[in-house]
Amino acid sequence: GSFYEQYHPLEEIYFWINKISHEHPDMLEIILIGSSFEKRPLYVLKLTGRRNSPRRAMWIDCGIHSREWISPAFCIWFVQNAIDSYNKNPEITQMLDNMEIYVLPVMNADGYVYTWTTRRMWRKNRSRYEGSNCIGTDLNRNFDAGWCTKGASHNPCDHTYCGPYPESEPEVSAVAKFLREKKDSMKLYFTIHSYGQMLLFPYSYSYNQAPNHDELQHLADEATQQIRRYYRTRYISGPGATTIYLAPGGSDDWAYDLGIKYSFTIELRDTGSYGFLLPPQLIQPTCLEVLTAIKTITRHVIKNT
Ligand code: 0X9
Ligand code: ZN
Numbered sequence: 608g609s610f611y612e613q614y615h616p617l618e619e620i621y622f623w624i625n626k627i628s629h630e631h632p633d634m635l636e637i638i639l640i641g642s643s644f645e646k647r648p649l650y651v652l653k654l655t656g657r658r659n660s661p662r663r664a665m666w667i668d669c670g671i672h673s674r675e676w677i678s679p680a681f682c683i684w685f686v687q688n689a690i691d692s693y694n695k696n697p698e699i700t701q702m703l704d705n706m707e708i709y710v711l712p713v714m715n716a717d718g719y720v721y722t723w724t725t726r727r728m729w730r731k732n733r734s735r736y737e738g739s740n741c742i743g744t745d746l747n748r749n750f751d752a753g754w755c756t757k758g759a760s761h762n763p764c765d766h767t768y769c770g771p772y773p774e775s776e777p778e779v780s781a782v783a784k785f786l787r788e789k790k791d792s793m794k795l796y797f798t799i800h801s802y803g804q805m806l807l808f809p810y811s812y813s814y815n816q817a818p819n820h821d822e823l824q825h826l827a828d829e830a831t832q833q834i835r836r837y838y839r840t841r842y843i844s845g846p847g848a849t850t851i852y853l854a855p856g857g858s859d860d861w862a863y864d865l866g867i868k869y870s871f872t873i874e875l876r877d878t879g880s881y882g883f884l885l886p887p888q889l890i891q892p893t894c895l896e897v898l899t900a901i902k903t904i905t906r907h908v909i910k911n912t
Contacts, residue, residue: 612890676801
């Protein structure tokens with residue numbers, strides 16, 4: 608298979624980021640937004656059409672949880688697909704001409720490296736704090752949104768450790784700082800996870816309905832119908848808290864409360880047969896079907912913002 612049909616270690620992803628930006632300087636720009644706990648760079652790709660003066664922006668991050676390898680693979684595939692489809696596919700062209708698209712391919716760089724070298728099922732980052740020998744904070748419990756209430760843990764040895772305080776983790780604070788700076792133009796937020804085949808929206812830190820709940824539910828239903836039409840894959844949708852579980856400190860809820868009224872977590876394939884060990888042959892179909900959902904949602908956001 609091609610580069611886009613395989614999983615890659617972090618060094619190869621960094622190399623790809625450099626290569627593709629040099630090949631398409633008119634459409635891609637590399638932005639260094641910060642560094643990880645172990646001082647690895649966090650690169651964001653800024654993707655734009657050639658004739659755009661967009662006042663809108665959207666964000667896609669991948670790899671918050673290191674063992675979810677399909678997630679970085681999606682971000683990489685998405686960037687490549689957008690570049691190839693620009694001026695060919697009308698929906699992608701419209702998307703790039705109306706939105707600046709910021710893509711963070713691997714948010715949890717240290718954890719990702721660790722899953723390649725040492726422990727495939729590692730989820731958290733690799734931070735250490737005094738007072739415990741356990742390593743790692745769950746980056747999706749460290750955002751400042753109902754931080755460390757029910758659904759997260761104060762115990763550093765747990766999978767859902769929320770960290771010593773909100774935004775304690777350099778990966779989280781880098782993303783939060785960048786989104787805060789861009790919040791006026793940022794209209795749409797996606798965070799890509801696996802697995803479970805779900806399209807989730809706020810809230811996850813409480814059972815309260817989001818102010819635009821009905822609009823989000825309707826839009827999510829439309830998006831999952833598109834996925835179903837593509838390969839008959841079933842995705843379910845709803846607010847995080849009622850669809851999976853209460854889980855505070857997540858990036859989607861934080862982005863939403865920052866003012867990004869279209870905020871989604873996508874749990875990619877599958878529903879558990881392979882789980883995190885999704886075979887590489889399934890990268891392409893997984894990405895293709897979810898792109899239909901992203902197109903549907905983006906079209907709606909362009910029309911309504
Ligand atoms: O628990 C999570 O962080 C996500 N599921 S995963 O299996 N990929 O770990 C779901 C996140 C939903 N959103 C929030 N909890 N805010
Ligand atoms: Zn996850």
